[in-house]
Amino acid sequence: MTLDEAQAIVSRGPFLRWLGLEVTELGPDSISAKARWREDWVANPTLGQTHGGILAALIDFAADFALLGSIGHPVPTIDLRVDYLRLAKQGDLIAKGRVIKLGKQFSICEAMVLDESDRLLASGRGAFATAPKGD
Amino acid sequence: MTLDEAQAIVSRGPFLRWLGLEVTELGPDSISAKARWREDWVANPTLGQTHGGILAALIDFAADFALLGSIGHPVPTIDLRVDYLRLAKQGDLIAKGRVIKLGKQFSICEAMVLDESDRLLASGRGAFATAPKGD
Amino acid sequence: MTLDEAQAIVSRGPFLRWLGLEVTELGPDSISAKARWREDWVANPTLGQTHGGILAALIDFAADFALLGSIGHPVPTIDLRVDYLRLAKQGDLIAKGRVIKLGKQFSICEAMVLDESDRLLASGRGAFATAPKGD
């Protein structure tokens, strides 16, 4: 799969489009993408930080799409776990995903979200249904 | 805290406003809210299902805001875990949160997301930083 | 499956035997068992509390064996998540498991560990590989 093909899959989904995702790297078992900040992401207008739900969505996206290189399409998420490490200030975000275990029935991937200064804001993992037919 | 006060806290946050959240019940250790569907939530335009990132955001919101009755304000999420149980078809969603353990340093809450027919779509838990000053 | 059949499965495994597990209830999607305290469980000899690893093992056991009534045998754990809620003092423990979602590829179950006074010490969840052939 090429970067353009991955971007095409990302861009056809309204939510991923809303996240402003641009795929910047695609490996056989990894992906990197940039998410374009929008004011709708703000949790608390005084602090201005991005809501944890956005970070969780980016972890889910990057962990799932790390499977693109091997599976060729997004798969159902079984479960997702996110650790919040630092306040995400206003600004674009980088999401990176990596396959930990590729399995015939399910796969485990991890992902992290960084700010533009490469500081780790959140990281996490998910289990994904990679059986030929999801359950 | 009254329902109106809880709604005021929800409504001042751009992301929670974007989720179209309306608080419908508030107990000393629980909350229920309705989230108004919007097309931006769609993951895959063919299936039309709501993206898991939206469900994760609703789990985070409901688990955190279950603490409103005791803590009086939202607190930082330490970590979040979400199980995806059923495809979330197009439509408004109900998010319900409940405190499992209220602690002086951290608290554990659980939450679920249901569709309008009361079918459980996702459930999960979070650990929240309830020390007087977040870390 | 009867209680005796469930107990026979439990008793054939060295580790579950070491946990001193006695199955006390078995439903179509639930299980309860008692674990007999042993001194090897102690984390810190000054406090005398049971180690969190024992509680995690009991959560794993009870969540997995909640599937006995439907699947008929233990299945591989995909992932496990445990919340520690209270210090587990010296004494026997009760583990209760319940199926949240029974699926053809994977299932989600939850479990809790209580002390003999019925106080909740830990609770958690797991995803289990319930495809005919594990991955």
Place this chain on the structure above:
Amino acid sequence: MTLDEAQAIVSRGPFLRWLGLEVTELGPDSISAKARWREDWVANPTLGQTHGGILAALIDFAADFALLGSIGHPVPTIDLRVDYLRLAKQGDLIAKGRVIKLGKQFSICEAMVLDESDRLLASGRGAFATAPKGD
């Protein structure tokens, strides 16, 4: 803290002693230890694999004790998450822990369990209560 001091903390706890833990490396934010296989660990006598509860206990141990270099003593586990990646055959196990985020109220650590051939069997994470007084 020296390796001998870390080993002394490990050896005073009955459960960690039962796990046969020998600390082999200690860094400012990491730890490695070897766990000596015992037959009590076996899940299913036909397969002979080590029970997932043992792997969970080792993940909890290594993640927590990765904090020894900075905190100087074990701390309460808030929550634990474990991914099971491969069947753990009979044999000694290696547990490695690493601090991801050291915080004043809570810290996030990750850990992995490998077999003697350096194959990754399980990995996971925990949140730990590192406030001066646990909650």
